[in-house]
Amino acid sequence: MSRHDATAPGSHLVLSHLTLDGIPPEPAERGQAVYRNSSAPLVPRSRAETARFFAGYDLVEPGLVATTRWRPEGEPETVDAHGYAGVGVRR
Structure with missing residues (x-):
């Protein structure tokens, strides 16, 4: 059974996730080194x-975007984000 199958049609998936997209290699490596031996x-x-x-969900506007840009109302934040956020509705 997939995680998609575990939800009913109309269910919402709300997710934010860390990314290293756009981060220069040296700072990305330093950040990852901190967690290398951790339990998480x-x-x-x-x-x-x-x-x-x-997959199997329809993304709600504005879609999968930088966490600081997922704001259904108001102006987007201008600070850098190191993650993506999205909301999907199961078909």
Whole structure:
């Protein structure tokens, strides 16, 4: 059974996920090194890898975007985000 099958049609999936997209290699490596031996390892994903979680769901506007840009009302934040956020509705 997939995670998609575990939800009823009309269910919402709300997700935010860390990414290293756009981060220069040296700071990305330093950030990952902090978590390398932890009990909760850091697992950043690209936009494409994060988008796969929404298979079988219709994304709500504005779609899968930087976390600071997922704002259904008001102006988007201008600070850098190191993650993606999205809301999907199961078909």
